[in-house]
Amino acid sequence: MTTVAKPSAAGSVKPATMAQALGRALRDAMAEDPSVHVMGEDVGTLGGVFRITDGLAKEFGEDRCTDTPLAEAGILGTAVGMAMYGLRPVVEMQFDAFAYPAFEQLVSHVARMRNRTRGALPMPLTVRIPYGGGIGGVEHHSDSSEAYYMATPGLTVVTPATVADAYGLLRQSIASDDPVVFLEPKRLYWSKDTWNPERPTDVEPIGTAVVRRPGTGATLITYGPSLPVCLEAAEAAQAEGWDLEVIDLRSLVPFDDATVAASVRRTGRAVVVHESTGFGGPGGEIAARITERCFHHLQAPVLRVAGFDIPYPPPMLERHHLPGVDRVLDAVARLQWDQ
Amino acid sequence: MTVMEQRDTRTAPVPPPAWQPRTDPAPLLPDAEPYRILGTDAAAQADPELLRRLYAEVVHGRRYNAQATALTRQGRLAVYPSTTGQEAAEVAAALVLQERDWLFPSYRDTLAAVARGLDPVQALTLLRGDWHTGYDPREHRIAPLSTPLATQLPHAVGLAHAARLKGDDVVALAMVGDGGTSEGDFHEALNFAAVWRAPVVFLVQNNGFAISVPLAKQTAAPSLAHKAVGYGMPGRLVDGNDAVAMHEVLADAVARAREGHGPTLVEAVTYRMDAHTNADDATRYRTDAEVEIWRAHDPILLLERELTERGLIDEAGIRAVRDDAETMAAGLRERMNQDPALDPMDLFGDVYAERTPQLREQAAQLRAELDAEAEGGQA
Numbered sequence: 001m002t003t004v005a006k007p008s009a010a011g012s013v014k015p016a017t018m019a020q021a022l023g024r025a026l027r028d029a030m031a032e033d034p035s036v037h038v039m040g041e042d043v044g045t046l047g048g049v050f051r052i053t054d055g056l057a058k059e060f061g062e063d064r065c066t067d068t069p070l071a072e073a074g075i076l077g078t079a080v081g082m083a084m085y086g087l088r089p090v091v092e093m094q095f096d097a098f099a100y101p102a103f104e105q106l107v108s109h110v111a112r113m114r115n116r117t118r119g120a121l122p123m124p125l126t127v128r129i130p131y132g133g134g135i136g137g138v139e140h141h142s143d144s145s146e147a148y149y150m151a152t153p154g155l156t157v158v159t160p161a162t163v164a165d166a167y168g169l170l171r172q173s174i175a176s177d178d179p180v181v182f183l184e185p186k187r188l189y190w191s192k193d194t195w196n197p198e199r200p201t202d203v204e205p206i207g208t209a210v211v212r213r214p215g216t217g218a219t220l221i222t223y224g225p226s227l228p229v230c231l232e233a234a235e236a237a238q239a240e241g242w243d244l245e246v247i248d249l250r251s252l253v254p255f256d257d258a259t260v261a262a263s264v265r266r267t268g269r270a271v272v273v274h275e276s277t278g279f280g281g282p283g284g285e286i287a288a289r290i291t292e293r294c295f296h297h298l299q300a301p302v303l304r305v306a307g308f309d310i311p312y313p314p315p316m317l318e319r320h321h322l323p324g325v326d327r328v329l330d331a332v333a334r335l336q337w338d339q
Numbered sequence: 340m341t342v343m344e345q346r347d348t349r350t351a352p353v354p355p356p357a358w359q360p361r362t363d364p365a366p367l368l369p370d371a372e373p374y375r376i377l378g379t380d381a382a383a384q385a386d387p388e389l390l391r392r393l394y395a396e397v398v399h400g401r402r403y404n405a406q407a408t409a410l411t412r413q414g415r416l417a418v419y420p421s422t423t424g425q426e427a428a429e430v431a432a433a434l435v436l437q438e439r440d441w442l443f444p445s446y447r448d449t450l451a452a453v454a455r456g457l458d459p460v461q462a463l464t465l466l467r468g469d470w471h472t473g474y475d476p477r478e479h480r481i482a483p484l485s486t487p488l489a490t491q492l493p494h495a496v497g498l499a500h501a502a503r504l505k506g507d508d509v510v511a512l513a514m515v516g517d518g519g520t521s522e523g524d525f526h527e528a529l530n531f532a533a534v535w536r537a538p539v540v541f542l543v544q545n546n547g548f549a550i551s552v553p554l555a556k557q558t559a560a561p562s563l564a565h566k567a568v569g570y571g572m573p574g575r576l577v578d579g580n581d582a583v584a585m586h587e588v589l590a591d592a593v594a595r596a597r598e599g600h601g602p603t604l605v606e607a608v609t610y611r612m613d614a615h616t617n618a619d620d621a622t623r624y625r626t627d628a629e630v631e632i633w634r635a636h637d638p639i640l641l642l643e644r645e646l647t648e649r650g651l652i653d654e655a656g657i658r659a660v661r662d663d664a665e666t667m668a669a670g671l672r673e674r675m676n677q678d679p680a681l682d683p684m685d686l687f688g689d690v691y692a693e694r695t696p697q698l699r700e701q702a703a704q705l706r707a708e709l710d711a712e713a714e715g716g717q718a
Binding site: 037063068069071073074076077078079080081082083084085086087089101104105108109112113114115116117118119120121122153154156176177178207253254255256257258 | 470471472475476477478482483485487490492493494495496497498499500501502504505511523524527528530531534685688689690691692695696697
């Protein structure tokens with residue numbers, strides 16, 4: 001994958017995988033705060049199907065890293081009660097589509113508990129959901145459900161695209177007094193990236209988008225698994241004479257209108273890139289926000305490059321569904337460069 | 340040796356260990372009949388003070404139900420799901436808990452919250468429609484009234500589990516209706532509670548109907564208490580109109596939970612004398628004859644008979660209890676007739692710990708609209 005530039009920081013920069021960074025974030029959070037509890041199906045003895053929680057049960061005991069019965073509503077529902085009693089549960093949903101049984105708990109209780117109790121019962125819990133495709137998963141193992149979560153007031157929705165953000169955003173999520181849906185792009189779990197393990201929390205706060213590649217001709221707005229695609233597309237576009245800026249949103253809720261609008265006002269052109277469906281997907285909301293703020297600066301309509309509006313396809317066909325570099329470049333080419 | 344030859348020797352193969360039952364189901368099974376005390380010889384053993392207390396609370400609860408229903412007719416409450424006929428179970432649920440314990444009510448269990456000591460006006464905040472939860476759940480150890488069915492049950496399990504992890508001697512009592520037992524969250528909560536041996540008591544109030552659907556169309560189980568056995572916890576079947584039996588069974592279950600023996604499922608067999616809410620027409624799904632049968636088994640009647648027969652109360656005593664309930668109702672009526680002062684800017688409070696930029700913009704928009712409205716009003 002393309003190596004992603006990090007905000008400069010003192011100390012040595014080392015290669016690591018996102019999976020390692022996530023595991024260390026959990027470990028460090030648990031070590032620092034005894035109220036942090038990790039729970040979910042297979043998170044204990046097995047260390048999670050992606051091994052993100054490997055070693056936690058051994059180090060902190062089964063009361064702190066708990067293999068639960070296989071029941072997502074029960075996992076999240078009991079986590080709500082634990083949060084009511086002052087714990088900070090970190091719940092693993094194993095795979096994106098496995099989170100749907102817990103959806104009622106998420107939208108009917110987790111998201112609104114603070115509001116309905118006028119602040120008396122905040123929900124400091126984190127729901128980790130490995131999401132998205134590209135790993136050859138069978139049905140129900142590759143959904144991108146971020147639009148559902150974005151549409152639910154009360155939830156913070158973040159998704160890292162770099163190793164540094166995997167660590168930093170997860171630590172921020174666990175420390176947050178609000179419930180966070182933490183979307184882990186599982187096809188980036190094992191790709192190496194560089195980060196600074198001596199200053200691992202040295203990343204921008206939740207709610208802040210980051211320019212991963214500066215440019216002047218157009219802005220690619222993306223997040224999570226599509227960031228490497230956009231960075232690669234931006235490199236390729238250079239040959240066409242298109243200088244593309246790439247924004248990594250990092251946080252879908254709260255949304256960083258300021259960074260996005262400032263960029264698009266400068267470049268005058270924007271493409272939103274993500275894996276989830278285009279219709280009713282995050283890109284529609286983002287395009288609308290850009291249009292509302294930047295209409296007079298735009299030299300072309302805001303375009304979306306998204307997954308097709310289909311149920312997530314079987315693994316042998318997913319490469320035709322997932323937005324790739326060529327599809328991004330095609331969209332960039334349609335930005336009326338001649339005007 | 341061939342398979343046939345093996346069979347001929349008649350030596351039974353050793354079954355795999357998974358074939359062995361994990362627990363003996365017999366001690367978990369509920370009684371065939373709902374457990375009763377009032378009207379039986381056992382009632383003579385009931386503590387007079389407890390009888391008097393339960394009587395006062397149940398009469399109080401009946402009057403509260405009537406007053407709240409009246410408030411819906413006056414438009415002071417958006418809706419009220421009555422527990423008339425179910426007061427014994429509501430009151431017993433509240434009385435068996437210590438102050439440090441937690442109550443997890445469903446939307447119907449306002450009375451249990453009031454019997455636990457919550458200000459009735461605060462308890463009615465949700466149903467009045469001025470805010471969702473009108474009290475601090477941590478202060479009163481009463482979770483918000485839950486409108487989605489059975490979703491509060493896993494919360495009770497998680498809270499009780501967390502308390503035990505922290506070494507606190509806390510029990511959670513979670514309430515649900517017969518319809519709620521069909522929900523997935525009911526199953527998941529009971530399963531988690533049993534696996535974790537969480538100090539939880541599940542109280543199912545089987546009041547006969549889920550809005551209009553009778554129990555026969557809700558479940559094929561022998562009783563709702565029988566559902567406990569499949570999870571590995573005891574099920575208790577109780578006469579839900581018998582306040583003394585309810586109190587004893589729930590107190591046992593709470594003690595059992597507190598001593599570390601895990602959860603219990605209690606089914607209170609009772610009847611909802613009113614409609615589902617004031618918006619419902621109960622004549623469409625049940626007969627007057629059925630209601631009359633239950634009227635003869637009224638929780639107030641059962642207590643009053645026992646107290647009178649044992650000479651523990653006289654006419655003056657009954658009147659005193661009723662007068663006291665009347666005073667409560669008058670106070671509630673008066674306070675509910677005052678218009679609550681609502682600040683529209685509260686809409687943006689506590690959505691997040693800190694307002695997002697988007698909510699700041701929207702709050703500013705509403706502020707401007709309110710200011711314009713105020714100016715227009717003055718002009």
